[in-house]
Structure formats: structure tokens, C-alpha cells
Amino acid sequence: MDAGLIAHQGYANVELPPEGVNKYEVLRELTTARKRFGITDRELAVLHALLSFYPQTILGGNSADLLVYPSNAAICERLNGMPCSTMRRHLSGLVDAGLILRRDSPNGKRYVKRHGGEAQAFGFDLTPLVARFADICVAAEVAREEEDQFQRLRRAVSLMRRDLAGLAAFGQETRPEVSVWCAFSELALNTARNLRRTLSTPELAAMQEQLGAALDHARDLFDLPESENMSTNESQNEQHIQNSNKDLYDFEPCLEKAKGHGTDAVTEAAPEPVVSKDQDLPNIPIGLVTAVCHEVRTYAPDKIRHWHQLVRAAEVVRPMMGISASAWQDAVAAMGPEEASVVVVAMLERFGEIKSPGGYLRHLTQKAELGAFSCGPMVMALMRRDAA
DSSP states (O other), X not given: OOHHHHHHGGGGGSOOOTTOEEHHHHHHHHHHTGGGGTOOHHHHHHHHHHHHTSOSSEESTTOOOOEEOOOHHHHHXXXXXXXXXXXXXXXXXXXXXXXXXXXXXXXXXXXXXXXXTEEEEEEEEOHHHHHTHHHHHHHHHHHHHHHHHHHHHHHHHHHHHHHHHHHHHHHHHHOTTOTTHHHHHHHHHHHHHHTTSOOOHHHHHHHHHHHHHHHHHHHHHHTSGGGGGGGTOGGGGGOOOOXXXXXXXXXXXXSSOOOOOHHHHHHOOOOOOOOOXXXXXXXXXXXXXXXXXXXXXXGOSSOOOSHHHHHHHHHHHHHHTTOOHHHHHHHHHHHOHHHHHHHHHHHHHTGGGOSOHHHHHHHHHHHHHTTOOOXXXXXXXXXXXXXX
């Protein structure tokens, strides 16, 4: 007996909701929130076995008797032969977590005694599962949000790693005099190795910050004046880009039907392009985009040197491609105007292969909203096609 067990005894006297709770729903929510209650998957298996001895699906409700009294042998049998010592240890973990209560008989056995119309039972009380159901649901929701944040961060790190590896390979081909490309390649390789391990959220955040600084540095190197000649000579697109990544984004048709573009192109007046802050710009340099995406030059009155010029060109070609205003606005909101423009001009390169540009853009927008999209692999795929 300790202070924690004494505190948990208070759940036996809590007024339970009259509608009760579904025992399988309790188990499902507790499975999600198990780390917050300090229990393991083996202890959840023992709890599942205990719940199987309760005949009704609803805990509480019309029945105030929430005691089950199976023997150790019966519990182990439903746990597929788990050793009795192991089972008892996991039962103690459930009691310590305040999820079940012990109702011990004088001799420590579990049984029910009936005297006339009254029955006295000794075993495990499931009342805390009903009394704490609201807390369990809250803990499960918090756990889901944390897991979602962790997965978003992991996807972001993975995409940044691929962008950095592609830029490092391209930089070694086009600007071999710069000495940082080997360091960037090594950072991308180490990141790939680390992603195979079980990482914590702070570790992923630190990796994201390090990759972000490297990508900003790489982008600044490509944005130097001497790198602007990449977009003046189409023969420079013949470099062979060595990249071992096999999971680059490709251009596949989407099933959504494109909106009509005749009225769209006539009635819409192109607004002034909105340009993001420097830290929100795509990690891929604009010189690389214009060097790979040749078709957009036809629709730009001047040579594209700045992001706002690329955004303006994308807004011009967007209605011609059958991309509706709503699809474009959603993409800008999810990706930012610059990255959405890169996507549009990259799609323009393979316009004849995409059945529904508007539907495909919406598909990529949904991925961007989930943090699972970067325009870098699209450009790298076009580079790989040109080098083939």
C-alpha cells in the first residue's frame, strides 16, 4: 500500500455516467494514450483479457457491478499461455496506474459468495476505467496530436535531406570551385542514416534547423551573379546528375477533372504577385528552376531573374493550362506563391503527359498541407530527364 494506491481507491466512489462507456472504446483510447499512463502493450493485453470476463459491452450504465473474478489460470489461458508470474507483474502495473482496483478476499482468492439475494464478490474492479474515461480520451487526443506533429517534422526533414542531396550533386557539376558541396552531401547522407533510428522530436527539430541552414547557404550560392548564366544557354542542361534517390516525385495524371479555362483566362485580371519573405522561399534556387524549365521563358516578357517574375509568369500560364483560380489560390495558400509557381512551370514542361493539370495541382496541394511535399524533387526529376 502506498499513497498512489490510496489515491486510486477514490475512483471507486465516483459517480459514474448513467449511459456507461463501451469497453472496447476504452481499450482503444487507452492503447493510444498508454505512454501517458505508464503502461505497456503487454499490460494492455492483460487488461483486454480482464475485460473479456465482463459479459456486457457497456461498462456501468444500468449495472453498478463492475467486478470480474477470474482465476490466474483462466487469465493466462486467455493470454495464450503467458507465464503466471509475468501476468501477475502486469496486473500490478495496471493497479499501480489506477486503471483497475483490487477487491481482495480474506484469503487472497477471487470468488463470489451469495447469501440469499445478496452477493459478495472479490476480484478486480473495473470502475476506474469508467470514472477516468474522459481523462483517457483527452490523453489519447494529445498523443495523436503529438504523433501527427512528429510525423510532419519527420517528413519535412526527409524532404529537406533530398533537396540538399540534389543541390549538392548539381553544385558539384556546375560550380566545382565551391568547397561546401562535399560537406552538404555528407550532411544529407548522415541525415539519411539518422532517419533509420528511433528519433525524438527535439532531435528531429535540431536536424531540421541544421538542414535549413545548409539549404539557405546552398540557395545563396546559386543566387550569386555568376550563377545567372545557367538560364542563358540551353546546352548547359546536358550535365549528368548523379542522385541515388529512387523516390523522386514524378508527374502522374490525377483523376480530378480540370476546370474550363476559356472564361477563366479572359475574365481574370492578374493581380500583383505576392512574394514571400526570404526565409519562406523555396530551398531550390531560381537559377536552377529557369535552367530546367524552358517552356516558361516563352511567356515571360523579360529574362526571369527574380521570384516575383516567376510568380507572374506562372499566373500567366496557369489559366492556359486549365488550372482554375481556386486550385491556384489553394496551392499558394499551402505552398507559398514561389513554390506553387515552381510546380506550375514544372508541370508545363510535361503538359502533354498530364491529363488534368488542375486536378494534379490539387493533389500536390493536399500533400503540401500535410507537410509531405517539396518542389525540389520535381525539378530534379526534370534534370534527370534532360540528362538521360
